[in-house]
Amino acid sequence: MSRGLNFLGGLVCIGLLLYAWYAQSVLGLEPCPLCIFQRIGIALLGVLFLLAAVQNPRRWGARVYGVLLLLAALGTIGVAARHVWIQSQPPGTVASCGASLGYMVQIFPVGTVIRKVLTGSGECAKVTWRLLGLTMPAWVLIAAACLGILAMLANFPARRAARRT
Numbered sequence: 001m002s003r004g005l006n007f008l009g010g011l012v013c014i015g016l017l018l019y020a021w022y023a024q025s026v027l028g029l030e031p032c033p034l035c036i037f038q039r040i041g042i043a044l045l046g047v048l049f050l051l052a053a054v055q056n057p058r059r060w061g062a063r064v065y066g067v068l069l070l071l072a073a074l075g076t077i078g079v080a081a082r083h084v085w086i087q088s089q090p091p092g093t094v095a096s097c098g099a100s101l102g103y104m105v106q107i108f109p110v111g112t113v114i115r116k117v118l119t120g121s122g123e124c125a126k127v128t129w130r131l132l133g134l135t136m137p138a139w140v141l142i143a144a145a146c147l148g149i150l151a152m153l154a155n156f157p158a159r160r161a162a163r164r165t
Helices: 002-025 033-055 059-088 101-107 110-119 136-155
Strands: none
Touching: 002 033, 002 059, 002 136, 033 059, 033 136, 059 136
């Protein structure tokens, strides 16, 4: 059962990344730096889910995958929550657009890039897509939370009832 759930998690992540590619390539929605960080989080979740499905570990190995998946899900939730918060701020209260992520990676150390991206900028505050009233970062937040729950169900199975004596 855990192999199937991990495989399902991997497929969901692939689907999310394919939609992100579609939104960028076909719909013309350019991702901001926070969107890119969310994609990295979903990609990491996908790789971990697929590795867990292929290896199908038992006991402590499954728990290790569970912890790694949960950490990746929580990190993605954190970035998505920050993005939702930035988008909910009144117009004009978020700093103006900054340098592109590619430029920042070339110029600054990794720690500085992460700090600047998580601070957010004007481009991260723009809402250009909604589904059922929720923005894309809100949907990523929901998806990452669901994937975290799936990771726990797949890799931290409930203890079975006491054996018959």
